[in-house]
Amino acid sequence: MARPLLLVVDRDLDALARTEGELARRFGADFRVRGESDSTVALEQLRLAAERRDPVALVLADPWLPGVGGAELLRSVRTLHPDAARALLVPWGAWADRRTADEILRGMSHGDIDYYVLEPWSSPDELFCRTVSEFVQVWSRTVENRRREVVVVGAARDPRGHAVRSLLTRNGIPHAYLDRGTPEAVAVLRSVEAPEPTSEDGPLVIWLAALGGRVLLDPTDVEICRAWGIGTDLGGDGAHGGEDEVRDVDLLVVGAGPAGLAAAVYGSSEGLSVVCVEEQALGGQAGTSSLIRNYLGFSRGLSGAELAQRGFQQAWVFGARFVLTRRVTAVQPDAPPDGAGVPRFRATVSDVGEVRARAVLLATGVAYRRLGVPALEALSGSGVYYGANVSEAHGLAGAHTVIVGGGNSAGQAALHLQRYAAVVAIVVRTPDL
Numbered sequence: 001m002a003r004p005l006l007l008v009v010d011r012d013l014d015a016l017a018r019t020e021g022e023l024a025r026r027f028g029a030d031f032r033v034r035g036e037s038d039s040t041v042a043l044e045q046l047r048l049a050a051e052r053r054d055p056v057a058l059v060l061a062d063p064w065l066p067g068v069g070g071a072e073l074l075r076s077v078r079t080l081h082p083d084a085a086r087a088l089l090v091p092w093g094a095w096a097d098r099r100t101a102d103e104i105l106r107g108m109s110h111g112d113i114d115y116y117v118l119e120p121w122s123s124p125d126e127l128f129c130r131t132v133s134e135f136v137q138v139w140s141r142t143v144e145n146r147r148r149e150v151v152v153v154g155a156a157r158d159p160r161g162h163a164v165r166s167l168l169t170r171n172g173i174p175h176a177y178l179d180r181g182t183p184e185a186v187a188v189l190r191s192v193e194a195p196e197p198t199s200e201d202g203p204l205v206i207w208l209a210a211l212g213g214r215v216l217l218d219p220t221d222v223e224i225c226r227a228w229g230i231g232t233d234l235g236g237d238g239a240h241g242g243e244d245e246v247r248d249v250d251l252l253v254v255g256a257g258p259a260g261l262a263a264a265v266y267g268s269s270e271g272l273s274v275v276c277v278e279e280q281a282l283g284g285q286a287g288t289s290s291l292i293r294n295y296l297g298f299s300r301g302l303s304g305a306e307l308a309q310r311g312f313q314q315a316w317v318f319g320a321r322f323v324l325t326r327r328v329t330a331v332q333p334d335a336p337p338d339g340a341g342v343p344r345f346r347a348t349v350s351d352v353g354e355v356r357a358r359a360v361l362l363a364t365g366v367a368y369r370r371l372g373v374p375a376l377e378a379l380s381g382s383g384v385y386y387g388a389n390v391s392e393a394h395g396l397a398g399a400h401t402v403i404v405g406g407g408n409s410a411g412q413a414a415l416h417l418q419r420y421a422a423v424v425a426i427v428v429r430t431p432d433l
């Protein structure tokens, strides 16, 4: 397969040469770097690449290209190469130019561009290279057949396969999912000596390629998290303290959505001993979001899974402990140890026992209301998905899809899925969105 393309389109030939040179110097070993001054020629190249299925990682475009303008060119890239990052390339100081600012704001609000990039001004230009690296890193996570840290092989449209994919995606575990029976899946199963390598219906196999090559057969969620080193017990995750510490803490946080993660960060950063129990996955609802643009400090936006990972890492380095795949089923007052002093709480955590805490913070958020149509419930995980537009998007390439609901999440899912699916229809019971 051809090396992924980094394409820059700029009518200013000096600026074009500078940007192309900077890209080639820093990224030339792994990417094809091309510069074009004519947007029609650039568009033709992008069409050809799409026909040949050559990967495109990033397109940078001058907003004021004659003919097909920068934002228009990048709008076409969105459908030709759904995974490619797209940014307007502007000179330093352009933010003060109202026309350019309007073009950036319009491009972002219409979803034509991901962001804007300042032209390299000196060489090496570390700010420019860092911005491009970040785009390329996000793009690399979307490439299905890239060598992955974790490889899952399961039957196509298998509900358990969907559940595992969702668990891995939402917990920020980089992975590839291969359908059983495909040549790639057979090769992986043979290489790890898994049973029934050529069958389309054998066990679900997880190959932890980056973690010593361990192989799991039909694992439970608990086994998957443990194998990846995520805590699932009150006995601690092996990195912080012993069992007593986790069973007797200052603060118990129930739920690891954005609210629970924030509580874990601020509690532990103030020196409290914190344990955070999460039933499903880090990030809660936000973990299913393809792009969050309104979180303070992330002007370019980031996926919900990425946000959750960052929150988790931040809490972890302050010493907070996490217990995943467990549910807090009861919280009750507990007598203080010496019969006087500050009252405490005792919480029951499913399958692993009790935690005592001076304070309990309930960050349990909300759960999806299900449709309750028996015929659809039966297909849950194999064609009918709840909030899975990120983990399932690639698998829906070329498919006809229907989104049920008319709120923000439905709109976001439609925008994300239209990059892959042949048809996206929204069914909404009210007259408007």
Ligand SMILES: Cc1cc2nc3c(=O)[nH]c(=O)nc-3n(C[C@H](O)[C@H](O)[C@H](O)COP(=O)(O)OP(=O)(O)OC[C@H]3O[C@@H](n4cnc5c(N)ncnc54)[C@H](O)[C@@H]3O)c2cc1C
Pocket: 254, 255, 256, 257, 258, 259, 260, 277, 278, 279, 280, 281, 282, 283, 284, 285, 286, 287, 288, 289, 290, 291, 292, 293, 294, 326, 327, 328, 329, 363, 364, 365, 366, 367, 387, 408, 409, 412
């Ligand atoms: C697809 C989508 C896109 C979104 N995009 C945006 C956006 O762009 N910008 C924005 O501001 N908001 C967005 N939102 C909304 C945002 O995600 C929510 O407002 C936010 O996640 C609420 O955070 P929370 O921590 O309060 O609750 P939740 O995210 O609901 O998390 C609660 C967590 O608690 C866990 N839990 C519940 N009960 C228990 C229990 N008994 N024991 C253990 N764990 C338990 C759940 O499993 C869950 O993980 C989006 C939501 C969705 C679904």
